[in-house]
Amino acid sequence: xxxxxxxxxxxxxxxxxxxxxxxxxxxxxxxxxxxxxxxxxxxxxxxxxxxxxxxxxxxxxxxxxxxxxxxxxxxxxxxxxxxxxxxxxxxxxxxxxxxxxxxxxxxxxxxxxxxxxxxxxxxxxxxxxxxxxxxxxxxxxxxxxxxxxxxxxxxxxxxxxxxxxxxxxxxxxxxxxxxxxxxxxxxxxxxxxxxxxxxxxxxxxxxxxxxxxxxxxxxxxxxxxxxxxxxxxxxxxxxxxxxxxxxxxxxxxxxxxxxxx
Amino acid sequence: xxxxxxxxxxxxxxxxxxxxxxxxxxxxxxxxxxxxxxxxxxxxxxxxxxxxxxxxxxxxxxxxxxxxxxxxxxxxxxxxxxxxxxxxxxxxxxxxxxxxxxxxxxxxxxxxxxxxxxxxxxxxxxxxxxxxxxxxxxxxxxxxxxxxxxxxxxxxxxxxxxxxxxxxxxxxxxxxxxxxxxxxxxxxxxxxxxxxxxxxxxxxxxxxxxxxxxxxxxxxxxxxxxxxxxxxxxxxxxxxxxxxxxxxxxxxxxxxxxxxxx
Amino acid sequence: xxxxxxxxxxxxxxxxxxxxxxxxxxxxxxxxxxxxxxxxxxxxxxxxxxxxxxxxxxxxxxxxxxxxxxxxxxxxxxxxxxxxxxxxxxxxxxxxxxxxxxxxxxxxxxxxxxxxxxxxxxxxxxxxxxxxxxxxxxxxxxxxxxxxxxxxxxxxxxxxxxxxxxxxxxxxxxxxxxxxxxxxxxxxxxxxxxxxxxxxxxxxxxxxxxxxxxxxxxxxxxxxxxxxxxxxxxxxxxxxxxxxxxxxxxxxxxxxxxxxxxxxxxxxxxxxxxxxxxxxxxxxxxxxxxxxxxxxxxxxxxxxxxxxxxxxxxxxxxxxxxxxxxxxxxxxxxxxxxxxx
Numbered sequence: 001x002x003x004x005x006x007x008x009x010x011x012x013x014x015x016x017x018x019x020x021x022x023x024x025x026x027x028x029x030x031x032x033x034x035x036x037x038x039x040x041x042x043x044x045x046x047x048x049x050x051x052x053x054x055x056x057x058x059x060x061x062x063x064x065x066x067x068x069x070x071x072x073x074x075x076x077x078x079x080x081x082x083x084x085x086x087x088x089x090x091x092x093x094x095x096x097x098x099x100x101x102x103x104x105x106x107x108x109x110x111x112x113x114x115x116x117x118x119x120x121x122x123x124x125x126x127x128x129x130x131x132x133x134x135x136x137x138x139x140x141x142x143x144x145x146x147x148x149x150x151x152x153x154x155x156x157x158x159x160x161x162x163x164x165x166x167x168x169x170x171x172x173x174x175x176x177x178x179x180x181x182x183x184x185x186x187x188x189x190x191x192x193x194x195x196x197x198x199x200x201x202x203x204x205x206x207x208x209x210x211x212x213x214x215x216x217x218x219x220x221x222x223x224x225x226x227x228x229x230x231x232x233x234x235x236x237x238x239x240x241x242x243x244x245x246x247x248x249x250x251x252x253x254x255x256x257x258x259x260x261x
Numbered sequence: 262x263x264x265x266x267x268x269x270x271x272x273x274x275x276x277x278x279x280x281x282x283x284x285x286x287x288x289x290x291x292x293x294x295x296x297x298x299x300x301x302x303x304x305x306x307x308x309x310x311x312x313x314x315x316x317x318x319x320x321x322x323x324x325x326x327x328x329x330x331x332x333x334x335x336x337x338x339x340x341x342x343x344x345x346x347x348x349x350x351x352x353x354x355x356x357x358x359x360x361x362x363x364x365x366x367x368x369x370x371x372x373x374x375x376x377x378x379x380x381x382x383x384x385x386x387x388x389x390x391x392x393x394x395x396x397x398x399x400x401x402x403x404x405x406x407x408x409x410x411x412x413x414x415x416x417x418x419x420x421x422x423x424x425x426x427x428x429x430x431x432x433x434x435x436x437x438x439x440x441x442x443x444x445x446x447x448x449x450x451x452x453x454x455x456x457x458x459x460x461x462x463x464x465x466x467x468x469x470x471x472x473x474x475x476x477x478x479x480x481x482x483x484x485x486x487x488x489x490x491x492x493x494x495x496x497x498x499x500x501x502x503x504x505x506x507x508x509x510x511x512x513x514x515x516x517x518x519x520x521x522x523x
Numbered sequence: 524x525x526x527x528x529x530x531x532x533x534x535x536x537x538x539x540x541x542x543x544x545x546x547x548x549x550x551x552x553x554x555x556x557x558x559x560x561x562x563x564x565x566x567x568x569x570x571x572x573x574x575x576x577x578x579x580x581x582x583x584x585x586x587x588x589x590x591x592x593x594x595x596x597x598x599x600x601x602x603x604x605x606x607x608x609x610x611x612x613x614x615x616x617x618x619x620x621x622x623x624x625x626x627x628x629x630x631x632x633x634x635x636x637x638x639x640x641x642x643x644x645x646x647x648x649x650x651x652x653x654x655x656x657x658x659x660x661x662x663x664x665x666x667x668x669x670x671x672x673x674x675x676x677x678x679x680x681x682x683x684x685x686x687x688x689x690x691x692x693x694x695x696x697x698x699x700x701x702x703x704x705x706x707x708x709x710x711x712x713x714x715x716x717x718x719x720x721x722x723x724x725x726x727x728x729x730x731x732x733x734x735x736x737x738x739x740x741x742x743x744x745x746x747x748x749x750x751x752x753x754x755x756x757x758x759x760x761x762x763x764x765x766x767x768x769x770x771x772x773x774x775x776x777x778x779x780x781x782x783x784x785x786x787x788x789x790x791x792x793x794x795x796x797x798x799x800x801x802x803x804x805x806x807x808x809x810x811x812x813x814x815x816x817x818x819x820x821x822x823x824x825x826x827x828x829x830x831x832x833x834x835x836x837x838x839x840x841x842x843x844x845x846x847x848x849x850x851x852x853x854x855x856x857x858x859x860x861x862x863x864x
Binding site: 024027030031034035038041042045046048049050053054173178179181182184185186188189191192196197198201 | 282283286287289290291292293296299300302303304310311430431434437438441444445450451455456457
Binding site: 271275279348356516 | 591596597598612616619620623624626629631635636640641643645647648649
């Protein structure tokens with residue numbers, strides 16, 4: 001309960017900070033819409049020449065675009081601001097203040113900052129998914145919606161876990177703070193349904209950098225292409241990754257406390 | 262001036278080597294052309310698209326990866342940061358236009374990237390024996406010239422957006438929009454040939470093409486000599502345009518800076 | 524020909540106001556309110572070659588703004604500024620090659636490389652001939668005790684070491700005019716003394732003209748015969764430091780230590796009692812009466828130890844500002860400070 005209250009306070013101050021920069025607010029909202037439109041346009045180019053990508057039709061691919069935007073919003077608003085903050089704190093030595101606070105360090109480091117206006121991505125992403133379902137004249141069953149939510153949740157957990165591991169790396173490699181950019185580069189592949197990739201690439205994107213779980217599988221769930229087993233595997237995988245990332249984070253903290261200069 | 266550049270280059274190379282791990286990661290981040298290749302490769306499985314066979318796509322995108330790496334610019338982030346934090350004052354006290362320091366840093370980075378890319382290029386050549394280019398000494402020279410121009414345009418455009426930071430706080434956002442446009446109209450998401458014809462007609466004249474696609478087109482063998490000639494003329498226009506724009510903006514920007522300081 | 528000439532210089536800024544809290548944030552979001560800040564408000568002075576002049580003033584007084592105008596970083600709203608015959612805001616290469624501005628908070632040395640690397644680049648940028656570069660570097664290394672520091676990464680140097688290297692980098696081109704903005708800030712006492720010695724020696728050896736701003740009076744008393752006092756953008760005093768002390772604080776300080784408790788005598792009879800604790804006391808006494816009062820005290824009071832001192836310069840300067848603040852209050856002017864001085 002206390003943690004929820006803390007979250008509330010953190011987010012209120014982030015919001016106030018953002019109001020200071022009125023242009024930022026406008027440009028953030030604009031850029032959210034802009035990038036989603038860009039995503040739709042780039043997918044349209046494929047459909048100029050083919051009427052399917054893999055076995056996905058245009059509205060179905062739009063759902064993937066919507067999910068891509070949704071998770072982009074989650075990352076840009078909730079996760080990315082904190083990675084930068086932690087790296088800076090490690091660099092100028094103020095991370096020690098985080099460790100001395102009577103609050104779990106992982107909680108405070110990974111969730112403290114929020115860029116409110118990037119949540120627009122989350123909203124318009126869902127909007128696009130709903131629109132695409134309308135175009136398909138498909139109404140998902142309750143079961144499919146449940147699988148969808150399950151995959152969505154596991155997607156969020158997976159993304160969070162990956163970001164936590166990247167933050168942990170900062171304790172060793174303060175100079176390569178651009179490692180988060182590397183994640184984004186791989187994430188770009190998630191703009192399109194994973195099934196169109198072949199062989200090694202598909203394996204990479206499903207198990208190594210599990211983008212498949214994030215953007216493709218929730219869409220599959222809504223389209224009735226996902227079975228119960230995959231959903232369970234997905235959730236299990238997410239939880240496993242979360243535990244792993246938490247262990248890694250603690251490992252990194254131990255290294256940091258023993259090596260502080 | 263040469264003495265100054267040599268000194269700046271020497272320092273920049275030192276810095277690039279210091280940050281080599283970071284630079285390597287930036288190079289890896291440049292993965293989008295390969296993602297697009299995977300998509301088009303699978304889409305063209307059952308037949309060519311717009312005159313591009315699977316093999317053509319491989320040829321196109323491998324070369325595009327090379328061009329994109331070698332024409333890369335990042336000056337806007339540094340310039341915008343220095344303007345916003347007032348660090349530019351220090352550079353303005355020196356009797357040398359700050360742009361030269363940034364250019365030297367980019368040159369050093371290019372040298373580094375070239376050295377790293379070279380073995381990868383050879384590897385690609387070996388892995389994909391079927392890729393095909395019109396690689397004559399003439400086309401290769403033309404491609405090199407086009408790549409230098411491409412880098413100039415990318416650098417100057419970013420620099421101009423950076424200069425806007427003297428007045429507004431949305432420079433980075435504007436640059437992002439430009440970047441998005443160049444991914445589309447510069448031939449990364451798809452070769453310009455695959456756009457609807459009316460859009461192609463416009464895209465052929467826009468600066469985005471000359472930032473990325475044109476150097477690839479020159480060697481790909483789909484342009485006639487006349488088309489290459491016209492392309493060069495348009496390219497030259499854009500280079501001159503952005504040089505003029507930069508000079509005008511910079512003079513105004515410094516004036517603005519010295520009105521308010523930092 | 525004076526090296527530095529400033530005539531009726533004015534520099535005004537526009538700054539936007541914001542009230543604190545959520546309501547204030549939203550209001551300022553919708554409509555910005557601006558007002559004028561007079562950072563420099565009609566200042567005139569001239570400085571001859573080879574002088575070391577101290578700028579004194581509280582934060583926001585206009586000292587740094589004046590230095591920035593003189594170095595070309597800011598252009599004047601009105602009035603004239605000339606350095607070495609040039610108009611600084613034109614930022615001609617010939618001008619920039621002969622001046623230097625050292626700002627305590629901003630550094631030109633690259634963090635990740637040894638200082639020597641930046642020196643080499645500067646040598647090229649300032650077009651310093653090789654032999655002159657070697658000579659100057661040797662001189663500076665000797666004066667500043669740079670030796671082993673030059674090959675270490677700047678990131679790994681202590682604050683004092685970094686400041687020394689910054690100074691060296693700023694002086695490689697043997698500028699004729701030096702603007703030093705808080706050069707000793709954050710340094711320990713030993714380092715401050717070393718820097719002071721260095722500035723004095725540099726001035727002697729190269730005959731450079733120096734303007735120095737500092738919060739540490741010790742810097743100013745050690746180096747500057749002449750001071751210019753600036754407050755709220757206005758010039759309050761321009762002249763000899765000690766003359767200022769005598770004019771503003773026509774008192775001396777007598778410190779006494781008593782050998783036993785006083786026998787009903789009142790200290791107030793001798794002068795203004797500033798401090799009194801146990802067996803010790805401090806009194807302010809008019810200058811011309813000092814010897815008389817001291818003699819009387821020695822004769823009439825049980826004194827174990829006595830010293831006669833000039834009042835601390837800090838107090839003198841503080842009094843100057845207090846007087847100026849009074850004048851402003853009487854005139855009904857607002858309390859506006861420039862954001863960065």
